[in-house]
Amino acid sequence: MYILVVGGGKVGYYLTKTLVNEGYEVFLIEKNPIKVHIYRERFGAIVMQGDGAEVATLAAAGAGRADVVIAVTGDDEDNLVICQVARERFGVRRTIARVNNPKNEELFRRLGVDVTVSQTNVILSLIEQQIPERPFVHLMALRHADLAIVEIKVAEDSPVINQPIWQIPFPPEVIVTAILRRGEVIIPTGQTIVEPGDELIVVTKQQREAELRELLTHTTA
């Protein structure tokens, strides 16, 4: 797999380092020649100086055979254009953009970026996950078909408790992919019985989230 990283700030640097250590073929594009000089001493010839939003730079970096382009500069407008140029000119099938202003996540997805990563939202969701009282956590949104992955803590007195999954009246376009139970991960079948305290990892169409939340976190009382 060939991964092209654009933007050699802290995120781009550590991302490149990690991906190289994991054995991926990685190439890093950075604007600042001083940084490029330093990174070349550490990574060798896989670092190139240039503007990743320019067609010529992406071509020289071999964007045509890249499986993934990851745009992690500090400027949202640059990350958007890098992903769009990679997709439109080089047919890159998977583009990932760092989003500095969390409000841009939705816009970027509508404009064809496959995955967006907002540090603000990541930290927010980490905080949410640390708060045990929070029964419904949005883990990730996927662009295709408005899918989302959510984590739901089933209410102790929910009507779905002690029922096998096939009998629970889930809304359509929703699938339970994993159950977290006392530190274990269970991949459920229709026969798996939901127990008190279970956390369900559910893939859902985004428009079904409200029904799902209502079904699992609403108490009988």
Place this chain on the structure above:
Amino acid sequence: MNIVIVGCGRVGARLAIDLVNEGHHVAIVDLKQTAFRRLPERFPGQLIIGTGIDEDVLRSAGIESADAFIAVTDNDNTNIMAAQIAQVLYRIPTVILRIYDPERAEIYRELGLHVICPTTAVATKIEDAIHQAQQAASASTTEQR
């Protein structure tokens, strides 16, 4: 018409002045307060300090009721993002943007944006002028023969 202009450089300021004189309502956005010095004193348009790629800033410029949106900052990518916010999110009927880089200009034209590329526009004008001069010169040499 209600017109929002992003970027108060030479082009943005010139457009703002002309369009106000034609009777349009103009709101102009720039990151720097000093950019508005290009506008005359008591300029009747609305001035907003902020970045044209922030929806909150664009809303305070009245993007929701805009008939036309013009992105002419000196940064191609800012113009591209601002224009796509206007076209895709707010469905402004007329969206025009400047892109200096001819290759990016071509890509976003293909994606349905109304792009003006000063680089190719100016180069073409100069080439035309050269061609005309060439023709005039060869015509006069033919005459002399």
